[in-house]
Amino acid sequence: MKVYPNPNYGTFTIETGNSIRKTIELTDLTGRIVYKETTDGETINMNITELANGIYHVRISSENGIDIIKVVKQ
Numbered sequence: 001m002k003v004y005p006n007p008n009y010g011t012f013t014i015e016t017g018n019s020i021r022k023t024i025e026l027t028d029l030t031g032r033i034v035y036k037e038t039t040d041g042e043t044i045n046m047n048i049t050e051l052a053n054g055i056y057h058v059r060i061s062s063e064n065g066i067d068i069i070k071v072v073k074q
Contacts, residue, residue, distance in 0.1 A: 001067055002014070007072035007073065009074055011047050015042065015043050019042055021062065023037070023038045026048065028051075028054065028056055034056070055070060055072055056070075
């Protein structure tokens, strides 16, 4: 899995490399879910320009397991 650019200015791309149905959750450092989507796309373009600058966690869960990636918005 790839997330780029990281750090970013509010837009970034997630490449999963598979078309399995997955749930994407973006949480802030307090654990509050600020974005949630279910998709089967291999490439997901995220736009978080409306969120405050800081550190977020992208949690991607599917039948293959769970990946959590730290993303920094500048």
